[in-house]
Amino acid sequence: AQKITQTQPGMFVQEKEAVTLDCTYDTSDPSYGLFWYKQPSSGEMIFLIYQGSYDQQNATEGRYSLNFQKARKSANLVISASQLGDSAMYFCAMRASDDYKLSFGAGTTVTVRA
């Protein structure tokens, strides 16, 4: 079984600053993938970034980067240069390599202030 923990229910960040969203996970699978999704107030789920458990480098996608610390079982999302449009709920998710089910955390709400 897999468990995803996001301990920050809500965060405020000033526009143009960076914000780090915490995600820890628990799994016995040797190979897995970690995902971050953004859910704006309109409700859709937008894929942001993916990290494979055997990837040597941390994943980056534009202003999003994933701080992957395998030994600590953490996969924190860093959003740099926050914009007002980044205000949304952010979900961390994982999937074992031999599985298809995504397991999601409870989410973190980010509010970007002008």
Added chain:
Amino acid sequence: NAGVMQNPRHLVRRRGQEARLRCSPMKGHSHVYWYRQLPEEGLKFMVYLQKENIIDESGMPKERFSAEFPKEGPSILRIQQVVRGDSAAYFCASSLGGLEGDEQFFGPGTRLTVL
């Protein structure tokens, strides 16, 4: 190059009625997944289907819920005799295959409200 489509986007039902949620996967995708998001929670897996087959329905309630993905047409999630606790957002995702690296693309969701 349309993405995953779901309809309706919003659905209101009274207790005891039936709800039918539709999902059209991305072109070329034959794997469909349904997830449910209760208020203030993350998404929870319900069921995984391929064309004409239910592969895994371990996350689906045993009663009142059913899903299908026919050879032709969209995938349907059906909830019979809805209750207030069924109020949630229901997301469909599709992928090219069911393996690692096969990214699941999500639809916009259907928000079901049971009065």
